Structures are given as C-alpha cells and as structure tokens.
Amino acid sequence: GENVEQHPSTLSVQEGDSAVIKCTYSDSASNYFPWYKQELGKGPQLIIDIRSNVGEKKDQRIAVTLNKTAKHFSLHITETQPEDSAVYFCAASNPLSGNTGKLIFGQGTTLQVKP
C-alpha cells in the first residue's frame, strides 16, 4: 500500500546550522509533496510544497528537493533559529487515488534548535 518513510525521527542542531529531513515514498504515481510544521498544541501548518514537475523549490530559509526517480524528497532549513523547533511532517498525494487528495504522512521529525 501507500507509504511514506521519514528520517530522522529526532534532530538536534545548533542555532545557525542547517537541518535536513528526508522522506521516501512508495507510490510512484504521487505528484504532490507538502511539508507541515506542527508546534505544541497546534495543528499542522503548511510551510512549503512541491509538485512533481519541478525538482526544487525555495522560500527564504526553507527549500525542498524532489528526486522522482529515487522517490525521495527532502526539506532543508538553513540558518536555523530557536523558533524553528517543532515537529515536521512530510506527506505525499496521488491524484489518481480517486482524485480525493488524500495525504499520506511520514512519521514526523522532532527538530530541536539549541540557542
């Protein structure tokens, strides 16, 4: 069945360093890959997304790369700040799956940025 694997489960970096979170997906028909940030007590907040027709997308300190051949995509956060500390989820969507937009989520990565 559809599956998304996410690594690492926890990541601790020093403020100013970069953080990279990686995901792999099983359904080769997936073509939409969002990343969500979840702070304590809040719902997932969309921070960036990428579609399969591009290989990379950047928004200020956040970038996402996609390798469709290898079926993996990554989140890169540069110049990390303490407020980046949160749980990050990757997800994938297959538009052919009844066209419902169902998201398949990874397990989540707890990012801690130490001041």
Added chain:
Amino acid sequence: EPEVTQTPSHQVTQMGQEVILRCVPISNHLYFYWYRQILGQKVEFLVSFYNNEISEKSEIFDDQFSVERPDGSNFTLKIRSTKLEDSAMYFCASSPRWPRRDTQYFGPGTRLTVL
C-alpha cells in the same frame, strides 16, 4: 488570514458514548477532510468529502464513523459508540478549488479521550 477552526479543543467521553467533533473549514474551500493522530504515531487519513458526499474513506472509517456538512459552514465527524482506541487528536482540513485543490489547511485539532 482565514483559518480552519475546530471545537471542542478537548473532549472526554466514556466508552460507548457518541461524540460529535466540529469543524468550520475556510469559507471558500470545497474539499474537506478528517485525519487522526494517535499519540506518538503518524497522522492518518480518515475521510474526504466533496459536493455533500464522501469521496474516499480509509479502513479506519468504519460504520461507527460518519461525516456531515449540516449547513454552509460546519463539517462534523460523529463517532457513534466510542472505543478506547478512538482516543487520538482529530484534525479537520480543507482545500480550495483547482489548481490548489491538493493544498490542505489544517485546523488545531480536537483531542478526544475515551475512558
């Protein structure tokens, strides 16, 4: 900025009781979803809803679950006879029409505790 809202934030119920979780999606969105997250686990898809009917449901979404859009603004999830294993965070999400139809915005969640 428009947000998805959910009520209540926390619901405690006895096993076997019925609960209704409420959501107000973003006003011009057309597609609605429920997901759940058991503590420490992945966010899991439950159901998608469009044009007043279910588009897709997961194996989790059995006969004990139902969804409804009773008016132009609310979207509800009903669990008829709660079980201990229904304890989880329940997230509502909504997405707009094409071409951003796959971009889902999540609410803050309802924590359901079944005793």
